[in-house]
Amino acid sequence: MLRPSLIASLLLCCLTAAMAPATAQDGLPTTPGPAECIATLPTMDELLARLDATPIPGPAGPSDPKMPTPFALPPDPPADAAIVTAIAATIRELVACANTGHPLYQVPFSTDACLRRTPFTEEWVEFVDIWLGRSGVPVPDPEEQEVLLGMREARLLTDGRVGALVDWLFPLSVGSPLLQTEFVTFAEQPDRRWLVDEVVRNLETQYPSTVPGVPTALPEVRTSIDPVLIWC
Numbered sequence: 001m002l003r004p005s006l007i008a009s010l011l012l013c014c015l016t017a018a019m020a021p022a023t024a025q026d027g028l029p030t031t032p033g034p035a036e037c038i039a040t041l042p043t044m045d046e047l048l049a050r051l052d053a054t055p056i057p058g059p060a061g062p063s064d065p066k067m068p069t070p071f072a073l074p075p076d077p078p079a080d081a082a083i084v085t086a087i088a089a090t091i092r093e094l095v096a097c098a099n100t101g102h103p104l105y106q107v108p109f110s111t112d113a114c115l116r117r118t119p120f121t122e123e124w125v126e127f128v129d130i131w132l133g134r135s136g137v138p139v140p141d142p143e144e145q146e147v148l149l150g151m152r153e154a155r156l157l158t159d160g161r162v163g164a165l166v167d168w169l170f171p172l173s174v175g176s177p178l179l180q181t182e183f184v185t186f187a188e189q190p191d192r193r194w195l196v197d198e199v200v201r202n203l204e205t206q207y208p209s210t211v212p213g214v215p216t217a218l219p220e221v222r223t224s225i226d227p228v229l230i231w232c
Contacts, residue, residue, distance in 0.1 A: 028148060028149060028150050028151070028211070029147050029148060029149045029150065029169070029211060030092070030147070030148050031095075031099070031145050031146070031147050031148070032092050032093070032095045032096035032099065032148065033096060033099060033140075033145075034096060034097075034099050034100040034101075034140045035096075036092065036093060036096035037093060037096040037097035037099070037100050037105075038093070039093060039097055039108035039109070040108065041097060041100070041102045041104055041105060041107065041108065041138075042104055042107050042108075043104075043132060044104070044125055044128045044129055044132070047104060047107055047115070047120075048120070048125075050112070050115075051112065051115055051116060053116070053120065055120055055121060055122040055124075055125040056119055056120060056121045056122065057121070057122055070206060071183060071200050071203060071206065073153055073155070073163075073165075073183070073207075074155055074157055074158075074163060076155040076156055076157050076158060076163075077155065077156055078154060078155060078156070079154040079155055079156045079162045079164075080156075083154070083156070083162055083194070084151075084154045084164075086192075086193075086194050087151070087154065087162055087164060087186045087194045088151055090109055090186065090193065090194050090195065090196070091148060091151060091166060091184070092148060093109070094106065094109045094196070095146050095147075095148045095168075097109070098146050099140055099144075099145045099146055100138050100140055101138035101139055101140050101141055101144070102138040103127075103128050103131055103132070103138075104128065106196070106231050109195055109196050110195055110196050110197075110231070110232065111187050111189075111195045111196065111197045113187075113197055114195070114196055114197050114198060114199075114231070114232040115232075117198075117232050118230065118231055118232060119230060143171060144171050145171060146168060146169065146170055146171070147168065147169035147171075147177075148166075148167075148168060149167035149168060149169055149179075149209055149211050150166075150167045150209060150210065150211045151164050151165070151166050151167070152164065152165050152167075152210060153165045153207075157185070160187075160188070161185050161186060161187045161188075161197060162185070162186045162188075162194065163183055163184065163185040163186070164183070164184060164186075165181055165182070165183055165184075165203065165207055166181070166182050166183075166184050167179070167180070167181050167204075167209040167211065168180050168181075168182070179204055179209070180201065180202070180204055181202075181203040181204040181206075181207055181208075181209060182199050182200060182201050182202075182203060183199070183200040183203060184196055184198075184199055185197050185198040185199070196231075196232065197232070198232055199231060199232040
């Protein structure tokens with residue numbers, strides 16, 4: 001059986017070769033390496049202190065709950081090129097930080113509102129504490145590198161935020177990689193950064209990737225016994 005890293009690498013090569021020389025997604029698909037992660041990644045205590053929060057009793061929730069109703073893209077105008085560049089930079093570094101192997105890679109790229117909607121359960125907090133205590137500095141796993149496939153349909157929302165469809169490829173420890181499409185909403189901060197404020201998941205069937213050669217879905221195989229954090 002092909003290793004997950006090899007599957008992802010072969011798919012990335014095919015996707016890159018299939019793309020036109022110049023498109024709205026120049027430079028994608030891409031696998032941002034850990035060296036591109038320049039954000040400071042927190043400890044669990046630092047995160048809870050930032051939110052003045054305590055862990056929620058109970059186990060971690062199920063992974064990627066399905067949306068109860070179909071999602072419709074907002075009928076708002078396209079975001080301008082400068083904003084698209086800014087949110088693309090946020091997503092690219094977020095993926096780079098994910099590829100460091102740190103369990104809290106999302107935090108520097110999330111608003112407080114987003115983080116307050118994230119269920120930091122006692123099980124998840126214990127898992128992160130044990131993981132960080134055991135490994136100290138995260139070690140990137142070459143078999144678990146996420147691929148940023150594309151970002152599209154960026155729109156300037158009526159409340160001043162910006163939303164866009166983002167396509168990701170998640171390698172899994174065992175089995176085939178997992179393709180996901182999410183509608184990610186960004187909010188501009190006083191320092192002009194755009195941070196993730198809200199995420200709508202499981203849109204890969206409703207809004208299939210427009211990157212040539214990407215299948216509408218890939219087999220989903222989840223074998224990890226680690227708690228899953230439902231972000232935002």
